[in-house]
Amino acid sequence: MPELPEVERARSVIADHALDREIVAVDDSDTWVCRPHAPGEIAAALVGRTIERACRRGKSMWCELSGDGPVLGLHLGMSGRIIVDEFSGGDPQPRSMGPADSPWTRFSVRFADGGELALFDKRRLGRVVLDPNIDRLGPDAMEISRDEFRRRIGRSHAPLKARLLDQHAIAGVGNLLADQTLWLARQAPARPASDLADAELDELRRVLRRATRSAIELGGVHTGSFITHRTPGGVCPRCQAPLGRATVGGRTTWFCTAEQAYAP
DNA sequence: ACCTATGTTGATAC
């Protein structure tokens, strides 16, 4: 669910609404979402401080806090969303209950003014952790340079889509954004990444940035022009050829059988 | 009822 665009919107919700508010209480009692921390550990690091900055790389977020101490890492997993007071960002599912009284609130921070920041996450695949290790992530998909894109994507024999999904290679691309991007670029998902010429890699990067920016503006990866056609019986919105479905990089993959054909 | 599917990540095995 949340890919780079949704996470960016969640980050901006924090940056726009949660900064410089004193933290007076923290519920970190979900030991699965907050692993490996014991209950109270995250609370002890946060109470009395304020969030000074909200940052993001790929699908990982972190909040820099006032004073000396750890940063607060947040990851939305597959179904998480961030709620600050009445504002929210992340997974696009509607919220039926307020964060405090919902059984799906997995972590929450109470501010001195009575407001609240919460992680709402039905599947509990999100994470809250102090000092998250983001060094293993590749460059952010919106920040990666042309040369680095050529190197990190184009030097693997793995299927092109698997390479785009590898967060160590490039951070932020999920299953839907990958399908949207490969369709826009008319590239076959299963084609070995190393088969692409530099000019094709450059074009792929350009298309990826455009698709990502569009998804941020429109509200999420589900707004991609190709995504609504990813369904049995769907046809390519450009050429009307039937869509194909396959598993690439372990993920369900849809593609135009005419424009994204690939025969090994 | 039971089985499958799901937008992520990580640990593990080859």
Added chain:
DNA sequence: GGTATCAACATAGG
């Protein structure tokens, strides 16, 4: 080392 597979979680739908 790179790549593929499965498990972790919980819900929705056929």
